[in-house]
Amino acid sequence: MNQPSMFEALRGIIQRDLLLAMRRRSDVAMSVFFLVIVASLFPLGVGPEPTVLRTIAPGVLWVAALLACLLSLGRVFTADYLDGVLEQMLLVSQPLAVLVVGKVFAHWVISGLPVVLLSPLLGLQFGLSGESLGVLVLSLLLGTPTLSMIGGIGAALVLGVRGSGLLVALLVLPLYVPVLIFGAGAVTSSSAGIGGEANLSLLGACLVLSLFFAPWATAAALRIALE
């Protein structure tokens, strides 16, 4: 009996989740559409004055990305929880934390990566240009995986609980705030000419920290939810 290695298990999980997502492509499209709609609401509400839009662009785009991630958290574990696959995952020999990394990574590819890829277009819509645009993409590239990792903890904690949609938002949004501040701050300081390096390195630090600790916390939360 050949036991798959951790990397093979990781790859297997990612492949499986991506395959499942491909069969329901609407999930990817939903994140994209949501981002575009929310980002479009602000110029409609605030007025099309270019300087105003350029000022609020980092915050608006980052909040929209954050909300898109938040709304998609229901999809990380729920389907597997409902059909019993999650319980099987608890029983395999590979550490649950590794499987969690796989699932969260797949979730990011489905919900977070489209946001990163679409952000330059939205940034242009808001009048960002040049270096700020690049910093925006980079900040989202560093930040959205962190949002997915932290979101995974929340999703695992509220598995199967009534009213979990609002509850997970309340749990996860306070933890998202530092990422939001650094992310939007990177773009703002880049636009102001100070350069976004400080904020970007802080974002990177958040990513590394979440990669180390979030899988363990999520695995613990999953075990608690499935006892």
Add this chain to the structure above:
Amino acid sequence: MQWGSLTEFLAMGGYGLYVWTSFSATALCMVWEVLALWRRRAAVRAEYRDVS
């Protein structure tokens, strides 16, 4: 610290509103918490009395 009169004490050099709001809010919260706990304890004792 010598206060000239009660009025001076209450006025707090013009900042009376801020100072006294802070202290009274603190006192109110603490009193409320203690009272709520007292009520909770009474409810627990009453309920336990009925359980047999």
Add this chain to the structure above:
Amino acid sequence: MSVTGVNWLKYSSPQAFYPLAGRMIPWCAAAASVVMGVGLYIGFFVAPTDFQQGEAYRIIFVHVPAAWMSMFLYVVMAVWAGLGLGLNARLSFMMAQAIAPTGAMFTFLALLTGAMWGKPTWGAWWVWDARLTSELILLFQYAGVMLLRTSIDDLRRADRASAVFALVGVVNVPIIYFSVRWWNTLHQGASVSMTAGSKMAATMLTAMLLMTVGFWMYSIAVTLARVRCVMVEREQLPAWSKQSPMPDVAEAR
């Protein structure tokens, strides 16, 4: 475990801890009243007027203790949560459950009194600087810990999920504490630091420390009272109606 001649482990069961807590509450409550009384007296009748801030500075006698307690209680709650998860002890989870509301109250008071202090000294009720923002997040974290517990019906799962969330959030506490130091390098000329500036007069410091100790004694008393309620509410076993280890509850019958 017999360094002091007492077997401390026997207090790890709710039944044994209940009377111990009951004996501690009056002492802590008395200590709290006395210490706070002295602190307030020194704060209002001994400490002089501040040169820069006038009488408004006296708010620190509730603001700083409340802020310290908000952080300290969260850490203590997280410690009990961790002990509960590690040792699988009911009492630890109950202690964590009992601390949360008091911690949330102090966080709220820290924010409120902070705004009261900020308006006359900085001119604004609220600024979005690192310390205030992270203290606000702390309030949401307390709310999350409490809401997670009440939303989950299964008691055991509620305890453990709430504990995990409390531990995850503990990372915010050092951020609050060190934010003033860290963010002075990122944004030059940040808002006024609450500990920098002229050295505090000894009487002011004394009053502030006394109030902190008083708040701490108050927190212990209130937490122990709450955990006793929690214990009876949760552990309503038929066996207890006969030989009750909680004599004062039994005598109510």
